[in-house]
Amino acid sequence: MEEDDTINPNLTESTEHASLQKKHSSMVERLSKRHQTRSDNSDSSSPSFESVSSFLSRFNLLKTSIESNLAESQSLSSQLKPHFDNIAVSISDLEKLVAQNSYFLPSYDVRSSLKTVSDLKQKLDNLNSQLIPKKKFAFKNKGAKKDSVFIPQSKPSTVENVVSEKASSIAVRDSPGFRNETGHVLIKDCKGLEVGEFTVSDLDSCEVRIIGTVRALFVHRLKNCKVYVGPVMGSILIEEVEGCVFVMASHQIRIHNAKMTDFYLRVRSRPIIEDSNGVRFAPYCLCYQGIEDDLHGAALDQETGNWANVDDFKWLRAVQSPNWSVLPENERVGIVDVSNMNNGNEEI
Structure with a gap:
């Protein structure tokens, strides 16, 4: 009597089920370890949302505030420099928000958020060039000697704008x-x-x-x-x-x-x-x-x-x-x- 070469469907299903269970258990273990690591390393001073929707809600709120401040610039006749400085700080904070939460965000959301940050910087730069007269400045004083080899902490370089x-x-x-x-x-x-x-x-x-x-x-x-x-x-x-x-x-x-x-x-x-x-x-x-x-x-x-x-x-x-x-x-x-x-x- 010849051996039956037919594959037992029940055995195949059982093997596949066991394989899926193993993969599922492995995934749960990885996610658990990842969550524990984030909990152990979390910095209470850093805003981390662990939720894409929560992050996007906060991101869009800050973006709207910055855009409102940018739009207000056209109507200001004075105090433009401190106004622009405050906007620059807000944009920097927005960028930090993305960096602090990038470990759980999908790549598309990271790139899209950073593109928004880049666009806001460009708008700020354009307004600054349009509304504030150009000033000559250098990254070090004109009187500084070329052969000066070290600048101590007490004499950091400064830039006016x-x-x-x-x-x-x-x-x-x-x-x-x-x-x-x-x-x-x-x-x-x-x-x-x-x-x-x-x-x-x-x-x-x-x-x-x-x-x-x-x-x-x-x-x-x-x-x-x-x-x-x-x-x-x-x-x-x-x-x-x-x-x-x-x-x-x-x-x-x-x-x-x-x-x-x-x-x-x-x-x-x-x-x-x-x-x-x-x-x-x-x-x-x-x-x-x-x-x-x-x-x-x-x-x-x-x-x-x-x-x-x-x-x-x-x-x-x-x-x-x-x-x-x-x-x-x-x-x-x-x-x-x-x-x-x-x-x-x-x-x-």
């Missing part, structure tokens, strides 16, 4: 930082200190080491630099960098106008790039004495894998953006140990 900086989410700030340097090793030791905002701007062929924790980091106009940063408890905003290497950990990272630059990141939300190309990403690799405690204190001790989940604001197609890629393992720098603070030539 930050709103007129075209389409920039990162205004030049009067915060401590490193500015206008070429070919130096610049060290900031924040261990045991409460450092708020820190700015790194207008550097060429420099190495920057920030040891310890800061609240927020702003990076402007760097070329051929290496920047090694301990945990940042808030956001990192980067603009106009080329040929650089960044090693940094933060809750949110936004990158504008970056070219041929490598980023080694640990980040809670998805990194966002805009108007960038040739940028590559790899996991965080910084080391110094006490970094594990610093990472834990900043709720950045867990690797999220988001360094490889990059959102390209200017790439709206469903396929992978050609503007960024994962850095091949054989081209990565390995562990970067900056524990030795004595081999730098500038320190604050």
Whole structure:
């Protein structure tokens, strides 16, 4: 008697059911772990909604308020500058709102929200150019000597009109930082200190080491630099960098106008790039004495894998953006140990 080669339908259904149950259990476990991680790492000072509809409701309310203030600008005959400054702050807050909630938002909603933010910036810039007379300004005093190699915290660069900086989410700030340097090793030791905002701007062929924790980091106009940063408890905003290497950990990272630059990141939300190309990403690799405690204190001790989940604001197609890629393992720098603070030539 020949064996019956017919597949038992009951056995097939049972196997498929078991497979589906296994997948379902695995998905529930992943979602449970993700929720627990978010609960453990949540920052009560940051507005996180965990609901797309709640986020969009808040986002649209703030957007409407900004649009109303923009429309009011045409009727004002005085006090335009403080009016525009307040609008710029509101737009910055709106952008931060998107960054703080981007980890659960669909990619389309992230891109759409950021497009709205970009349009509001452009409207503000257009109104500023139309209603306020042009002023000549520079990012450093005309009397500054070219061979000045270091600007201490007590003498930050200033700009009279930050709103007129075209389409920039990162205004030049009067915060401590490193500015206008070429070919130096610049060290900031924040261990045991409460450092708020820190700015790194207008550097060429420099190495920057920030040891310890800061609240927020702003990076402007760097070329051929290496920047090694301990945990940042808030956001990192980067603009106009080329040929650089960044090693940094933060809750949110936004990158504008970056070219041929490598980023080694640990980040809670998805990194966002805009108007960038040739940028590559790899996991965080910084080391110094006490970094594990610093990472834990900043709720950045867990690797999220988001360094490889990059959102390209200017790439709206469903396929992978050609503007960024994962850095091949054989081209990565390995562990970067900056524990030795004595081999730098500038320190604050």
